[in-house]
Amino acid sequence: MDLQITATSPDHPATLLDLPWNVPLEEWPEEHLVSLPRGISRHVVRFALAGDEVVAVKEVGEWAAVREYGLLRDLDRMGIPAVDALAVVTGRTDDRGEPLEPVLITRHLGGSQPYRSMFETTMRPGTVNRLLDALAVLLVRLHLAGFAWGDCSLSNTLFRRDAGAYAAYLVDAETGQIQPALSRGQREYDIEVARVNIAGELMDLEAGGSLHPSVDPVTFGQAIADRYEELWHELTRESVYPVAKRHYIDRRIRRLNDLGFDVAEMQIQKSPDGDDVTFLPKVVDAGHHQRQLLRLTGLDAEENQARSLLNDLETWMASQEDYAPGDPLGARPEVLAHRWVRDIFRPTVRAVPRELRGSLDTAQIYHELLEHRWLMSERAQGDVGLDAAVEDYIHNVLLASPQGPAVPLPPD
Template structure:
């Protein structure tokens, strides 16, 4: 047996690699899984959760390297851990990846309850993921809901790639390659939604597959245009450069490189973003507080931080960030009892808490203290939510 690993864990060698994955029982954690061409199991080993996929050796090694490349580019994808090959009894190779905490396949998202307008939110998360991959030169080849895990992000979702088997990395994608990826995604999502409606007939009135695939095309086209299109204006409108950068910031992207040209007369300026990086709000929050959260969660938390700073008259943002975390965020996170900490991750709890505070304040006709709100939220909301974080088997 041979193990190729990026983060060696000696415990991997103790797993029953001489047994087909579908017959494993020890270490296996029963979790909802998406559709897959391969046998996939989630295991718990030495306090860590891993996903194991059985496949062919060349495919496993290729996907392992692709996922490592995506990680180096800071793209949202699962982290590869190892490839196990040359298994006893001529069994196929296995790709091992680290399980993503608080992440769910789309079927589990539906089962756990979508917020109002939840299907468009899933679609938007998938589109943002696809655009980010295309900007980095990654051709997916099999865009689908089944090849993604979703994490809650301040009432929306963030999507992570979990299957890169058909992917390719290029210096740049041609429009034809991008269009083909989008079309494959539309076909796959359409079929997945029909399967979902067949399994859950009650969804037939809530989910329109035709409207969903139209949204995929529209949202992809508009986001790609905003992030990459060339814009022309006269030299007395240079303020539009800053306006373009601000618009991208509102979308959660920073401009790392901007190409600017003038025409021969010097009267017209053309600008085009050449390198854009996602995570604008997440980076800002991390700098101020040290918290690492999804970008939409960061946007929500930054708003509360700004309100806190204004209320206390703190003009130094770094000082405000430290105090807000020490006096507000961390104490609230510690209020969540251990038995409820697997329902939502702390940043999502804080977002929902802020929503709950607004509702309580509206009902009471006065501003409700955030810690009073937290006590009510824990009892009336969080305690009723399903578990979304994996727990070790007893």
Template sequence: MSRHTANWHDEPTNHSQPGKLPRENTEQGLSAVAGSLSITAATADPGLLDLPWQIQLEDWPAETLAPLPRGISRHVVRFAMMGGAVIAIKETGEHVARHEYHMLRKLRRLAAPCVEPVAVITGRKDLDGNDLDPVLVTRHLKYSLPYRALFSQKLRRETLTRLIDAQALLLVRLHLIGFYWGDVSLSNTLFRRDAGSFAAYLVDAETGELYPELSSGQREYDLEIARVNIAGELMDLMEAGLIEDTVDPVATSEDILHSYRGLWAELNEKESFDLAERWRVDERIRRLNDLGFDVEEISLKTSPDGGQLLIQPKVVDAGHHTRRLLRLTGLDVEEGQARRLLNDLDAYRAKKHPDTDEEIAAARWVGDVFDRITGAIPREFHGKLEPAQIVHEVLEHRWYISEARGSNVPMEEAVASYVEAVLRHRRDEARLVFGPEEQSPGN
């Protein structure tokens, strides 16, 4: 890289204290490397300065790039190494890059499932002084995959249904906080395995806007965009022979409508029942918890004749099981994984430590079960799946082989069986490599 001056900065700039770096809230301003190159970033990571910003992104040298799965994108996108981390870099217009950067920051503050923004870099020039497109830099979501990367073989209908359900849940969570996406699609989403399902994360927010509350028209328009885009994506998969011939792309794309509307109704609709059925209040809360949502408060109203109650829960956030597991064990995992691990933790406590405080029993479960399983996985398989997913799959595998044998299988034997029969044959989802013919990740 040629020699450049450094002038890191933030937006907007504050020069009220001479001699100090300008700041906005907790952001540190940073600016640049190549002539007029400027970097807007949440934190000052010097590793950004080591990347070849004077080269068009599509021409970056292979030694700079990280070999991760690539999806479909209308932009040039590349994965690169920055220190010990992996980042995604997208070339786009300056206004779009800044809008998406700030939108992703707002979504992260609202605990929305999305990728983490790192920086916006503008003022790029090649070595001949020609202008290069600005870029948005985000942090790679570990163990996540674009939807096409999930299908090395034909996609079964059941797997497709789980993907669409995950997309519907993501859309509900975004709509609850007032986010209008405007470009809902499988391509603009990353997926992580979550026990027997998937967890979906927003990866492209360039068309999104935040509002105090969305109208039903805005929500329905987002749904229609999702239906049309998913139908097109499924047609592409069918043409490539990646889904079963019996799948109807158009009919299947409508599954997101049913999944979304059912979930939205469960979270938001009022429910009326007789005074004698007051147990239905607790039942409604349990259903919401099972969906992974916490309830902040319940509004109860009696009818004019006093013969009925009207209930409307105030749902605050997803992650009910995730938060409970984190509080008890310190393990931060996906919601479905947390639900499965909590089931095992509760069974462990009931069987071995019924009179022990929940927090103490949880600490013992981490050592006796979670750490015992992860510690028994051979080092060469550590990149296959994230630890929580491995523990979930080992517990499921142990249950199946115990049922087949008709007796309880020891944990050590279950882990060894799982490694040989299942894990050895799984793709490495920490570093899944595609060939050069694939396109860039769906940002």
């Protein structure tokens, strides 16, 4: 069979053709290889230069290579943190015509490291905790997307610094499967595998003298299971709040944000008697809120501003009589969003005197008003409303500022 390259981009076959496919991967000459830290793998893996791009090349059976290639592409479409699948190469033979194992090619994740290279200098317990937190977040995101990993471990994960924390990326999907939704048993199996694998990997580091003396492998293995359960519960539990306690919804959203999750939309349904609101959050990737707010309202805001405004919009929509998700007779979200801009957003911002706004744009003003309302509502143990928040914000924040009234903005 002739050499065949199945690639995600038309540019990749040309750059990949220059690699020595007639040579077993473990014998590739140094001129093609890139020296990067590698994790432990049951397969031969090498980093190589294909054109201007660094790629990871893994020898694996054809069925497994094609299957993992498809799974990684599916995860990419779902926005799950994982390495990018670039190509599968089959039909390899050596110079004598003997068949060679096919390979799966993925893009090297810049700035990432396998866990072993991170433990070359003894890592403090707090840093180990952050790594496990990142892996727990990844496992939760996979399960929410219906992906059963089957072999969750530190070895099958790459870690990359994300501001003051770490982000985890799936690097080996060979044992995974995607389903519409996972059963509790499937999730518990993944958690148990993760717990056992991580405890074993930390014991291995301990035996090699690379683990901090205060880190107990068994305790830290259990820690990822506990962290997972905390995240899963917070993300999937359905809550019922009285309408007069809408700041409880704000509290829940903030707790999710603190755990590293954003809320794309809230499935809010009023009860028949109108006394409470059922709230179920959904999870999204960064940048979603800017796009969503612009699409619904025409307001162009920064991501954190947009998240704050969308949370308020969703909660307000649930209070409208014609809010009926999925009902063709109900008002469309765009119609409700336009009404919110007209009746809530603009009047609220205009209630703040222009001479006090300074350089604050309208999205930032509204965001700060929402923050102020939240603090007032927490103190009062009940929703104080926007009008009271605006009045208090003007008198106790803007007018009380040591800089005094800000320079007026030009007319809108």
